[in-house]
C-alpha cells in the first residue's frame with residue numbers, strides 16, 4: 626500500500642470512488658476528483674491465493690458475478706451450483722467462464738447438503754435478495770456450512786441470533802467495501818470519543834443506487850446511527866434516488882455506472898444554520914465489494930482452520946487483523 630499526499634486548498638470532503646481503470650485498485654479522492662489534485666491512497670488486493678471452494682448464491686446478479694470475477698483472479702474454486710429463483714431452476718449459466726447450474730428454492734436443502742458433503746471446506750457467499758436473507762441463513766446454519774452474507778435487509782437481529790445459536794462461522798456485512806467500512810469505523814470511534822458533540826445539529830441524508838436496488842442503503846443507516854450517538858437528531862427520511870435521470874443530473878453519476886453505483890451524502894447543519902459539515906462516499910461499480918468479499922472468504926477460511934472461538938465476524942474485524 627502507498628499513500629501520497631497533495632496540498633489541499635479546500636476543506637477535505639472525503640469522496641470514495643472505485644478506480645474504473647483498474648478493478649484491483651481503489652482510491653480515496655477529495656471531492657470533485659476530476660478537477661482537483663488527488664490525495665490518493667492506493668491499496669492492492671490481497672495476492673494471497675488459495676483454492677477455497679465457494680458456492681456463490683445469486684451468481685448471475687451484479688454482485689454474484691463480480692465476486693466470481695474476483696474469485697477467479699484470487700484462485701478460488703468456484704463450485705458449479707448456485708441458488709436462484711424458481712423460474713431459472715435447471716438452467717446452466719456461464720459466469721466469467723464458470724458453468725454454474727441454478728437450483729430453485731424447492732431443491733435448496735438437498736443441493737446444499739450434498740455439496741457440503743462433497744466439499745467439507747466450502748464457504749457460501751450470498752448476494753441474493755433482502756427478502757431471502759433469513760431463510761438462506763437458516764439453511765446455512767442448519768446444514769452447518771460457513772458463509773459470507775453480503776445481502777442486505779431481512780431481520781438482522783434474527784440473522785445474528787440464528788448464527789450465534791448454530792455456532793457456524795460467518796462474516797456478515799451489508800457493506801463489504803473495506804475503505805467505506807474504515808470511514809464507518811472512524812465515525813463510530815468519533816461517536817465513542819465525543820458523544821453529543823453535534824447535539825442540536827440537524828442531518829439530511831441522500832443516497833443514490835441503481836434503480837434495481839430494492840431497499841434503502843444499509844450503509845446510510847449505519848452512518849446515521851453514528852450521527853445519532855453524536856447527538857444529531859434525525860427523524861427525517863433518507864432521500865432515496867433511484868431514477869437514472871436524477872442520478873445523472875442531481876448527483877453526477879457517470880452514465881456507465883447508472884446500473885451499479887452507491888453514492889451517499891450527509892449534510893449536517895447547526896441550529897441557526899451558521900455551521901455546516903458535509904460528508905460523502907461515492908462508489909462506482911462493484912469491484913470494491915467483490916474484493917472485500919474475497920478477503921472475507923480468505924479470512925473466514927483461516928478462522929475455520931485455526932478453530933477460532935469467535936464465530937461471527939464483520940469487515941472491521943478483517944480490517945483490524947489485516948493491518949497487524
Ligand SMILES: NC(=O)C1=CN([C@@H]2O[C@H](COP(=O)(O)OP(=O)(O)OC[C@H]3O[C@@H](n4cnc5c(N)ncnc54)[C@H](O)[C@@H]3O)[C@@H](O)[C@H]2O)C=CC1
Pocket residue numbers: 682683684685686687688689708709710711730752753754755757774775776777778798799800801802837838914
Ligand atoms: N455487502 C455489500 O457490500 C453489498 C451488498 N449488496 C447487496 O447484495 C444484494 C444483491 O445485490 P445485487 O447483486 O446488486 O442485486 P441483483 O438484483 O443484481 O442480484 C440478485 C440475485 O439474486 C438472485 N435471486 C433472485 N431470486 C432468488 C432466489 N429465490 N434464490 C436465490 N437467488 C435469487 C437473482 O437471480 C440475482 O442473481 C442486495 O441486497 C444488495 O443490497 C450489494 C452491493 C454491496
Ligand SMILES: O=C(O)C1=N[C@H](C(=O)O)C[C@H](O)C1
Pocket residue numbers: 777799800801834835838841842843844845886887
Ligand atoms: O445494493 C447496493 O448496491 C449496495 N448495497 C449496500 C447497502 O445497502 O448499504 C452497500 C452499498 O451501498 C451498495
